[in-house]
Amino acid sequence: MIENRPFLHLMAHVILIAGVCIVALPVWVAFVASTHGPTDFMRGTIPMWPGPHFVQNYSRMLDRGLATSGTPAVGTMMLNSLIMALCIAVGKIVISVLSAFAIVYFRFPFRGLAFWCIFITLMLPVEVRIVPTFQVVADLGMLNSYAGLTIPLIASATATFLFRQVFLTIPDELTEAARIDGAGPMKFFRDILLPLSRTNIAALFVILFIYGWNQYLWPLLITTSADYYTIVAGIRRMADAVDGLPQWHLVMATAMLAMIPPVVVVIGMQRLFVKGLVETEK
Amino acid sequence: MKRTIFNNKLLPWLLLAPQLAITFVFFLWPAAQAIRQSFLRQDAFGTRTTFVGVENFRRLLNSPEYLNSLQVTAIFAISVTILSMGLALLLAVAVDRMIKAQRVYTTLLVWPYAVAPAVAGILWWFIFNPTIGIIPYMLAQVGYNWNHVGNPAEAMTLVVIASAWKQISYNFLFFLAGLQAIPASLREAAAIDGAGPVRRFFDITIPLLSPTTFFLLVVNIVYAMFDTFAVIDTTTRGGPAQGTNILVYKVYFDGFVGQNMGSSAAQSVFLMLIVITLTVIQFRYIEKKVAY
Numbered sequence: 055m056i057e058n059r060p061f062l063h064l065m066a067h068v069i070l071i072a073g074v075c076i077v078a079l080p081v082w083v084a085f086v087a088s089t090h091g092p093t094d095f096m097r098g099t100i101p102m103w104p105g106p107h108f109v110q111n112y113s114r115m116l117d118r119g120l121a122t123s124g125t126p127a128v129g130t131m132m133l134n135s136l137i138m139a140l141c142i143a144v145g146k147i148v149i150s151v152l153s154a155f156a157i158v159y160f161r162f163p164f165r166g167l168a169f170w171c172i173f174i175t176l177m178l179p180v181e182v183r184i185v186p187t188f189q190v191v192a193d194l195g196m197l198n199s200y201a202g203l204t205i206p207l208i209a210s211a212t213a214t215f216l217f218r219q220v221f222l223t224i225p226d227e228l229t230e231a232a233r234i235d236g237a238g239p240m241k242f243f244r245d246i247l248l249p250l251s252r253t254n255i256a257a258l259f260v261i262l263f264i265y266g267w268n269q270y271l272w273p274l275l276i277t278t279s280a281d282y283y284t285i286v287a288g289i290r291r292m293a294d295a296v297d298g299l300p301q302w303h304l305v306m307a308t309a310m311l312a313m314i315p316p317v318v319v320v321i322g323m324q325r326l327f328v329k330g331l332v333e334t335e336k
Numbered sequence: 337m338k339r340t341i342f343n344n345k346l347l348p349w350l351l352l353a354p355q356l357a358i359t360f361v362f363f364l365w366p367a368a369q370a371i372r373q374s375f376l377r378q379d380a381f382g383t384r385t386t387f388v389g390v391e392n393f394r395r396l397l398n399s400p401e402y403l404n405s406l407q408v409t410a411i412f413a414i415s416v417t418i419l420s421m422g423l424a425l426l427l428a429v430a431v432d433r434m435i436k437a438q439r440v441y442t443t444l445l446v447w448p449y450a451v452a453p454a455v456a457g458i459l460w461w462f463i464f465n466p467t468i469g470i471i472p473y474m475l476a477q478v479g480y481n482w483n484h485v486g487n488p489a490e491a492m493t494l495v496v497i498a499s500a501w502k503q504i505s506y507n508f509l510f511f512l513a514g515l516q517a518i519p520a521s522l523r524e525a526a527a528i529d530g531a532g533p534v535r536r537f538f539d540i541t542i543p544l545l546s547p548t549t550f551f552l553l554v555v556n557i558v559y560a561m562f563d564t565f566a567v568i569d570t571t572t573r574g575g576p577a578q579g580t581n582i583l584v585y586k587v588y589f590d591g592f593v594g595q596n597m598g599s600s601a602a603q604s605v606f607l608m609l610i611v612i613t614l615t616v617i618q619f620r621y622i623e624k625k626v627a628y
Binding site (some may be wrong): 190 | 366437445447562592
């Protein structure tokens with residue numbers, strides 16, 4: 055604060071409160087809609103205050119789902135999403151921490167080439183090469199499996215770069231000391247590098263969990279069996295069915311359930327989340 | 337560069353093996369396939385493929401649909417970037433003035449980052465639903481008849497709002513970090529020299545924020561071009577009349593629904609060139625830092 059300007063300060067509060075309201079508006083509307091019964095939407099507009107059907111709508115979606123849309127119970131889809139998000143987050147962290155270790159601590163032929171192979175994945179988002187990638191996964195018989203849902207998404211240049219930066223800041227003296235004490239590379243990796251990168255791993259985990267949970271196009275394409283539907287991709291199947299028979303309250307309850315886990319992670323681990331976000335993009 | 341390293345020839349390859357294997361099978365191989373297919377054409381029954389050279393690319397660049405998609409993508413990306421960065425900067429500047437309330441406001445503004453683009457699309461689609469949505473209802477009160485199902489400009493407005501909404505929190509966090517990195521002494525010195533808050537904002541804050549702004553500009557364009565597939569698919573599906581058919585949506589649609597593999601592959605190749613250009617720009621300028 056440089057000088058006291060009460061009017062500007064008041065303006066800032068007004069802007070922020072307006073901002074918070076605009077940001078929250080769509081979620082509020084969805085929440086309100088999810089607490090009403092099916093007939094409350096027939097009167098032309100949706101109500102602005104919560105109705106009495108909260109428990110009924112949510113418990114119905116969690117254990118039975120919307121059978122007319124061909125989707126399973128939302129509880130099943132949330133479990134699939136959780137498995138997918140955890141596998142992607144853990145998988146990405148494991149393979150990138152290993153490859154960053156190899157690139158930083160070893161000299162070997164074609165090291166530069168290996169680095170570029172990883173770097174190039176930054177430039178090939180799945181949407182861009184969607185048709186041939188789908189064909190590869192189909193040829194490998196990985197449709198409708200957790201492996202197909204996760205493995206194609208776990209190569210990550212950004213995570214490898216992040217760990218490379220972290221390892222480069224770890225002083226050489228530590229490596230020398232470890233070597234003098236007779237530690238081999240894997241012992242050094244396990245007992246020194248991993249503990250020192252603990253907070254970076256946790257921060258990255260938050261970002262990657264959200265990334266995995268929110269995947270849409272990939273699960274939509276490679277799952278045709280309801281057993282493997284994820285919640286984010288499942289919503290569209292429900293909304294499609296809705297066009298015939300308005301079940302807005304149930305679709306909005308599903309939308310709320312789809313956003314609760316990642317939003318809770320972001321709010322609950324805000325400090326780690328901000329750290330992870332700012333660091334991975336450097 | 338490390339001075340102390342381990343001497344082992346086999347171990348580094350074992351460590352790299354999982355990453356390289358996945359990269360090769362799911363990134364490089366499909367990308368190579370896309371390039372190969374972009375030079376081929378299948379006949380109507382999918383039985384014969386012939387090499388057609390650059391024919392697929394030539395057709396694409398002469399196709400009014402593809403040129404329309406390019407234009408739609410440009411309008412969409414620019415609108416999303418300006419709207420979300422503008423609002424985020426306003427909010428970040430306001431939060432930067434706060435002392436005690438900073439944490440609370442930040443928490444209340446960052447959570448949309450966690451909402452999936454597909455869910456964001458569903459939420460805004462519901463709000464703008466012509467029969468039961470609250471915004472068409474309010475617009476009807478002032479005599480405006482909203483129907484994005486039939487009007488391309490309104491459909492574009494809908495997808496821009498849904499995509500920008502989700503991106504505000506990301507931009508906000510980076511702008512806030514950028515603002516907090518500006519030394520208070522500079523602003524104090526300007527205040528002593530008699531510069532008011534508006535003058536200080538334009539002569540000190542904006543120039544010193546330029547590295548952040550430039551970085552966000554690239555990130556937002558990449559986001560709007562490649563990460564908004566789900567928003568389009570859950571709201572307008574590229575319609576009406578191709579009005580929101582952005583490039584990534586068209587690649588998917590022509591490949592999976594239209595089954596036009598040659599054209600879809602050629603579009604993939606164009607998109608890869610765009611991503612490579614944007615990535616190179618980002619890396620070059622981040623090294624140099626756009627600053628005064």
